[in-house]
Amino acid sequence: MDTEKYLTEWREHYRHDLLDDILPFWLNHGLDKVNGGVYTCVDREGKLMDGTKSVWFQGRCPFVYSFAYNNIDRRPEYLAMAKNCIDFIEAHCIDPTDGRMYFEVTADGRPLRKRRYVFSECFAAIAMAEYSKATGDRSYAEKALKLFKEIVRFISTPGILEPKYLPTQPAIGHSITMILINTASRIREVIPDPELDRQIDNSLELIRTKFMHPEFKALLEMVTPEGELIDTINGRVINPGHCIETAWFLLEEAHYRGWDEGKGKEIKEMALQILDWSWEWGWDEEFGGIINFRDCKGFPAQDYSQDMKFWWPQTEAVIATLYAYLATGDTKYLEMHRMANDWTYEFLPDPVYGEWFGYLHRDGSVAQPAKGNLFKGPFHVPRMLIKSQMLIDEILAVHVRK
């Protein structure tokens, strides 16, 4: 394979998909010019099927449009989209009684549901950080940092977030641990603070010592506070796409620290280990693609969607394999990229109405064709398209044209 040709062609493909398909789709069908904010519950054609606004997406969307602005194309409409969502968050998505954010609000911003997690806050924080970088307006960096400190307070102060489970079986979760790495590192890019570094170090240590389980060659989703397996259906869950996402968050951190030696090298090796393990669990030898869930002891996974192929694990695999190739120059990762990318492009893009399908059966056939809901919208696909272009530029400079 001609690596330079392969990578150059795909960089162009990603650029075209981002600028001519994905970003315009949500500007046309998502942007709410009346109330502000962004809609995501749209059907295959982009027609609004529910005006409920996902608070996750009021943060994810401005992150993505700012990220595209900062790295791909400085179009003013991207900044306007970002500002529009951030304004909506500040006006409507924060509970004034305690500073925590909602999960769903109505089209015009009245609160519908608040959950016991801080993901809304994490997405809002990375949006503000990226928007600060795009505009040079430091006040948004400061808001992002302030929000981050609130997040840490919410999760570390007993009594603020009501736990889902009673104290009988204490557990810690991979989700919050990994997202705080990404949240802190995005904010650190615009406003350094020791609390950000501390959180990243804490999360890395938790992943290394508690969530990584070499006896299963797996990164688990929940474990006891001591890092032991909880031997139940939920405790044995492997979410390969999620682990692959963590792998590239770690590669990003390793890269930042310099991955050829010391702590950076350690983090890189941990990331590659997680990627290799998770690919082994997640890649479907029979139909291709990254499968939703596995059980680390081989029992049947009980999530109803366990054998489906969702869009986002595929996009994480595309990013993570490029990152791993950049980190190592090992062509095995380029081959894994080709496998993940080929599968993604065979089944996910909608050739008729644009944007990508999200919910496929195991064999790649479309289970239901809506382009968005409270969990799918302008985030994983455009993030993959942006990040992959950036990675290819770096790969070409480091490994191919050197």
Add this chain to the structure above:
Amino acid sequence: MDTEKYLTEWREHYRHDLLDDILPFWLNHGLDKVNGGVYTCVDREGKLMDGTKSVWFQGRCPFVYSFAYNNIDRRPEYLAMAKNCIDFIEAHCIDPTDGRMYFEVTADGRPLRKRRYVFSECFAAIAMAEYSKATGDRSYAEKALKLFKEIVRFISTPGILEPKYLPTQPAIGHSITMILINTASRIREVIPDPELDRQIDNSLELIRTKFMHPEFKALLEMVTPEGELIDTINGRVINPGHCIETAWFLLEEAHYRGWDEGKGKEIKEMALQILDWSWEWGWDEEFGGIINFRDCKGFPAQDYSQDMKFWWPQTEAVIATLYAYLATGDTKYLEMHRMANDWTYEFLPDPVYGEWFGYLHRDGSVAQPAKGNLFKGPFHVPRMLIKSQMLIDEILAVHVRK
């Protein structure tokens, strides 16, 4: 079709499946002789994959074994299974601080999770009522009635059950409305009380005036307190299996009141309307079977399992169609029974390890083969096998051999 032959053969088939397969399976693989109670998280072979106990099943299981004892075969091990689970409920599944029940407990009965619903309490109440009938021990009937009054207090006292959604969009739910009909009517059989009748009347009225929506020919899962459509993804959900279950709960109530005239006839007609509508939405013309979810405006349903075939909607369809035939003598319902029953028997029973699969793809292929989890165990399948035998006996007496 020779109706008598068809029904007689299926009655024998149901009897055999119940007594020689389903009930023994859970006595062998579910009954916990060490701690009491019943396990349900078992794999295809019946091997325990999670010791967590579903509180729903600590009530559903003794209901089913008592129901079999009362109506099919008075085997002492059925009573012992029932007593074992009811004792476990009383010892471990009730929160002493407020009298509400848990959702999950550990194998030895320590509380893991409590949810904001009263389904655990409803299943415990029908278990106690049916066990009282089986043993003649009136104290369990009294306990069932007391628990019912607690349930009504929990759901009608503001502040006891924390709502999932904020007050912005008030909603009422079909689930609790329909289950209270069944709960109250099971208890009424052993201990009459005006509060039971009042609840049944209230639920019937809510279903008729709020949840039934002729403009969609559908019974909706949630509506505004005024009965209006909530025009969102969740508000437009049709769960055909759930509606078909409601249809036979209503036929049961109509039968009890005498369905040939007056209020009984009204309820019967309402039930048949719901069954006809829901069959129309739920029956999969392409692959057969009752599908999981539809959207009443035809948007893509967003539940991940929307196009799957779960075991329990099929079992509800088998019961409801027999009930409708009993109520009407209309052979259209006998034909619907044949369709539902043929599909059920083609895809659900496991010919190798016994019991039935629960989670099928749209085409009937097995998505994952476990025999149980927190939501599947000894309930829908044996209830269908018991109830269908009872209905066939009555049909043979009323319509066939008259």
